[in-house]
Amino acid sequence: MDDGGPFGxxxxxxxxxxxxxxxxxxxxxxxxxxxxxxAELQQKERDREVRHRMLNLHHHHHHHHHxxxxxxxxxxxxxxxxxxxxxxxGFESTIEDESVRKLGDDMEDTGDAGTALMMHRVGGxxxxxxxxxxxxxxxxxxxxxxxxxxxxxxxxxxxxISGAGCIALNTTEDSSLEHRRFRKRKRKNEEDTDxxxxxxxxxxxxxxxxxxSVTESSSKKxxxxxxxxxxxxxxRSRRWWRKLFRVSKPxxxxxxxxxxxxxESETPASFQGIEGRVITVEKQVAIALRRLASxxxxxxxxxxxxxxxxxxSKVIWKFVNSMEKRARHHMKWPEGxxxxxxxxxxxxxxxxxxxxxxxxxxxILMELPGTESSVDWFDxxxxxxxxxxxVVDMDMRIRDLFTGWPGSITDSRLLRNxxxxxxxxxxxxxxxxxxxxxxxxxxxxxxxxxxYPLLPWLINPYTTTxxxxxxxxxxxxxxxxKTVVEDALGRLKGAWKILHKVLWRPDIxxxxxxxxxxxxxxxxxxxxxxxxxxxxxxxxxxDEGYRQQWCLSSEAxxxxxxxxxxxxxxxNEHH
Numbered sequence: 001m002d003d004g005g006p007f008g009x010x011x012x013x014x015x016x017x018x019x020x021x022x023x024x025x026x027x028x029x030x031x032x033x034x035x036x037x038x039a040e041l042q043q044k045e046r047d048r049e050v051r052h053r054m055l056n057l058h059h060h061h062h063h064h065h066h067x068x069x070x071x072x073x074x075x076x077x078x079x080x081x082x083x084x085x086x087x088x089x090g091f092e093s094t095i096e097d098e099s100v101r102k103l104g105d106d107m108e109d110t111g112d113a114g115t116a117l118m119m120h121r122v123g124g125x126x127x128x129x130x131x132x133x134x135x136x137x138x139x140x141x142x143x144x145x146x147x148x149x150x151x152x153x154x155x156x157x158x159x160x161i162s163g164a165g166c167i168a169l170n171t172t173e174d175s176s177l178e179h180r181r182f183r184k185r186k187r188k189n190e191e192d193t194d195x196x197x198x199x200x201x202x203x204x205x206x207x208x209x210x211x212x213s214v215t216e217s218s219s220k221k222x223x224x225x226x227x228x229x230x231x232x233x234x235x236r237s238r239r240w241w242r243k244l245f246r247v248s249k250p251x252x253x254x255x256x257x258x259x260x261x262x263x264e265s266e267t268p269a270s271f272q273g274i275e276g277r278v279i280t281v282e283k284q285v286a287i288a289l290r291r292l293a294s295x296x297x298x299x300x301x302x303x304x305x306x307x308x309x310x311x312x313s314k315v316i317w318k319f320v321n322s323m324e325k326r327a328r329h330h331m332k333w334p335e336g337x338x339x340x341x342x343x344x345x346x347x348x349x350x351x352x353x354x355x356x357x358x359x360x361x362x363x364i365l366m367e368l369p370g371t372e373s374s375v376d377w378f379d380x381x382x383x384x385x386x387x388x389x390x391v392v393d394m395d396m397r398i399r400d401l402f403t404g405w406p407g408s409i410t411d412s413r414l415l416r417n418x419x420x421x422x423x424x425x426x427x428x429x430x431x432x433x434x435x436x437x438x439x440x441x442x443x444x445x446x447x448x449x450x451x452y453p454l455l456p457w458l459i460n461p462y463t464t465t466x467x468x469x470x471x472x473x474x475x476x477x478x479x480x481x482k483t484v485v486e487d488a489l490g491r492l493k494g495a496w497k498i499l500h501k502v503l504w505r506p507d508i509x510x511x512x513x514x515x516x517x518x519x520x521x522x523x524x525x526x527x528x529x530x531x532x533x534x535x536x537x538x539x540x541x542x543d544e545g546y547r548q549q550w551c552l553s554s555e556a557x558x559x560x561x562x563x564x565x566x567x568x569x570x571x572n573e574h575h
Contacts, residue, residue, distance in 0.1 A: 259326060323520055355444075357446040361446070366386065366503045390489065402420060416445075474566035488522075
């Protein structure tokens with residue numbers, strides 16, 4: 001399977017094929033428009049010649065009107081209506097100039113400006129020079145019409161290939177002006193040979209433009225200048241850094257130092273921006289972070305940072321590979337004193353003793369080709385997706401990650417296939433000192449929703465109706481604890497929007513690396529005390545549109561532990 005570019009962006013091969021297809025389509029569309037335009041032009045020229053001859057004939061027979069009032073058959077398509085009694089177009093030999101002008105007015109009302117102009121001029125016989133000028137005018141009109149149609153087709157092609165906001169009309173002040181000029185000319189039937197449709201301009205998306213603007217009225221240093229290649233190295237506010245890269249400048253510098261040995265040593269001399277300079281470590285990290293934070297296309301990022309699309313792709317993958325190798329220590333299972341702090345947090349805040357974390361699953365959506373190999377990835381909600389299982393602590397740090405499996409399987413099956421389950425079952429994880437709860441020895445455990453089985457180390461909520469007060473209160477405590485992982489995933493997918501967008505034909509083998517790096521960055525932010533800017537975290541659920549799953553599997557020991565915890569919670573609440 002092709003690389004597909006970082007995070008599901010179109011691969012070089014697919015891009016070349018897509019561009020080739022669109023180029024062929026545009027060229028064909030332009031050729032068709034030109035042929036149709038000139039065919040119509042030639043037809044109208046023939047119509048004028050016929051009318052010219054008939055008008056001369058009309059003047060010649062002015063005093064010799066046909067005794068039987070026979071109509072003269074003239075092929076004037078699109079000029080007068082077809083005679084109801086025959087298939088010939090009728091034009092009375094005694095027609096007056098005023099009626100022809102009136103017909104021209106009617107044609108103008110229907111929008112056929114070229115024919116209308118011809119009808120107005122037919123009232124008086126056109127001279128040879130007038131006909132030549134009219135021919136040139138209509139030729140220019142045909143050319144500009146074809147160019148406009150081709151430009152629109154190219155704009156649609158660019159949007160489909162890069163995902164960039166390729167909108168010109170009504171996007172900027174200048175393009176709005178062009179639009180108004182175009183509409184004004186259409187109303188007045190004026191010529192404007194200087195008008196070229198500005199449909200091929202490419203702009204960064206709204207979030208990019210908003211982030212690059214002055215975010216604080218009193219902070220002039222945040223102003224953005226597009227012709228400054230290293231604009232991101234200018235002194236900026238903390239809020240500006242977090243809006244654009246999700247981290248402050250000190251954390252950005254830390255990430256640069258983390259990946260510097262790999263990124264710097266592997267940078268070839270040909271790895272240059274459009275200004276001809278070798279791309280610095282800082283710029284490479286900025287490109288990669290912006291891609292993960294926004295999901296912007298390679299085209300948008302290339303324009304933003306002054307590099308080519310292929311360079312953007314290479315930069316991002318180098319960053320991902322380096323982070324996988326050098327930032328792993330930011331995701332580890334807590335031990336010793338650190339684990340005691342985690343358990344104390346859950347106990348104090350939610351009343352669950354010896355709880356070590358919360359588990360949940362979210363879907364990473366994809367767009368895959370409709371082939372047999374894609375069937376497994378088609379989930380129950382009619383989406384192509386990859387599952388991502390996480391266990392988080394009280395501070396929303398991701399302590400365990402398991403991903404790479406298709407969205408068609410259940411949460412419980414994903415757990416059974418994960419290394420986390422085998423570690424817990426073998427006693428290598430959740431193996432700390434047990435607590436005595438309501439006379440029962442309770443080992444370390446995590447909690448999960450009703451999509452998981454009830455195990456001695458994984459406690460799910462009660463799902464039956466008519467619950468006792470103690471069980472009902474336990475479910476409330478369980479639900480409040482579950483919000484920790486829901487908030488964590490909402491923060492993760494909101495800050496690193498590449499995980500929240502629909503990925504276009506990603507490389508299934510490499511996508512888990514992207515997910516891992518986003519989780520590592522999520523933990524780095526928490527450990528550095530980075531705050532999430534307003535509007536960054538997801539407003540709704542991290543798995544919007546997915547229904548709650550149910551697993552009826554349970555173990556007797558798990559049932560006893562859950563009952564003891566329910567009694568413990570109820571006793572603490574009433575004493």
